[in-house]
Amino acid sequence: MKKKLAKILKDTLDLCFREGYLRRMPIREFVIEIPNNPDHGHFATNLAMALAGGQKGSPWDVAEIIIRHLVDHDHFVLKAEIGGAGFINFTISKGQWYNLLAQVINLRDDYGRSSLGKKEKMMVEFVSANPTGPLHLGHGRGAALGDTLCRILDFSGYDVRREFYINDIGQQVKILGESIYSRWRQFSDPSYPFPSDGYQGDYIQELATEIAKEKKLEGLDPHEAIDLLSELGKDKILREIEEDLADFRVHFDLWYKESDLYSSGKMDHARELIEKRGLLFEEGGALWVRTSSFGDDKDRVIRKKDGQFTYFASDISYHFDKWKRGFNRVINIWGADHHGYITRVKAALAAEGIPGDWLEVLLIQLVKLWEGGAEVKMSKRAARYITLKELVDDVGVDAVRFVFLSKDHTSPLDFDIDLVKRRDSENPVYYVQYAHARVCSLFRKAGKENIHLPEHPGPVLQRLVLDEEIALIRKIAEFPSLIEEIACDLGPHRLTYYLTELASSFHSYYNRHRIVTDDKTLSQARLLLSLGVKIIIRNGLNLLGVNAPEAM
């Protein structure tokens, strides 16, 4: 709808320039928006105000010229008025809205799907949690965001891959092994020391018990045992991470192992590339990359003097590999505490001539948990924290995903367990789902009354004459452009707000007017409108990874 109006305005401008009604000038950006005041029509544009600077008259004069010469062969616009400081308010003819609703019903699950992305290859790397412990809430937030972005990007015509990067080697995996080993020893000797930087948490004991049952650890010397425990412990944790994510409706196309970068020679290759550019140097026994030449505030070490490569080294190699695999765009979702890393990685990419906007990093802020009116303090060191699995088991996937996705990822999230646990009206999630279930219920009711949808909705839809009904269709019509906008600005929280608004409008309408009545065609028309609402809610929730139940 918006696009159609934009075309009309553009044609009108062309005409006005050609015929000299308006002084020819570059068209400044103008906006077509949906006014919140119903007196301002269905759409409004600031076009006249944007042009006024280069024209003779005031915005009002310009607006009048535009309205007088509107190129509208199909009588799309019913009414065009000037308001405020020079806005042009458009009221669209009812027939156009009926057509739109008919189109929604026709397209069903595909309504809102677009080819915006033109099959462009994209990758979203997210979660990428270390395989040293269970997923916490921050990971969950990242998982929900990453997965939903992928769903939306896919729906918008991008060719999207989901990837999980596994830090499966190095210091932290070794510490995992040492932690398990120590716990195992403590079973028989409680005084056996626990590493100072070891992983707290009961899951370490559980792993020790489990592995001790499967493998004979007694004969091994400590080094061998620790290596074995590192390997087995890591694999078990990884399997659990994968399961927890699957339960959270998140699946990855590829689990990329850091160790593969070493075994495949990609680490060496990346180093050679940097060396060829003359950006590698040795100092103090360590190997450095001159990232300061590319916007970083200092140079960075990729190999320590003890010979170990740093995380940064494999990150460079990994991102070079992403580039080489031919992705047009790459999105990383990181915890906010990693933001210092962004310039570093981008500097390394810039050194290879990779453009700065190729990689986009989204930072996830913390999740705070509230219960009984107080914050649940979490501490990783003391292993006092609620895992994603625990939360999901407690309140359900739908609620967790919806709440995680309902806030912009740049601001910290307060998660009120009490609120979300309640399966009643206080719960923000059920509000939207209820609207969907309610429509389903209406159709069950209509079926009993032997009222069915007509073959061709066109004629019946003319029974929709109320302002509220047109307003609902207009709300429905926003869906495709909203999805496109989200695909561009990567802010899916707006979808949760939109769905809540749509549900609210529908609940309100439902309470004021009967859908199924003795008047058959009116009932059919209102059922068609309800169906339109249902389709949008279903498609929207689907993109959020939340169920749309037929009954609750």
Added chain:
RNA sequence: GCGCCCGUAGCUCAGUUGGAUAGAGCGCCGGGCUUCGAACCCGUAGGUCGCAGGUUCAAAUCCUGCCGGGCGCGCCA
């Protein structure tokens, strides 16, 4: 000290990328089921958009400077 993010109703947050009288949920107060599901609806109250300048027809939104909060500035992972 430097860099990034944030500051909007009592609380938690939106605000269509610069637009018209700044919105929603929760909480408070008061109403609404004999008819399609009350997991719902309707109404009332609640604001110096952190502060001060600047940019322009127009600023919660953009620029500058303060104030307040979070995070980051390792040859840690």
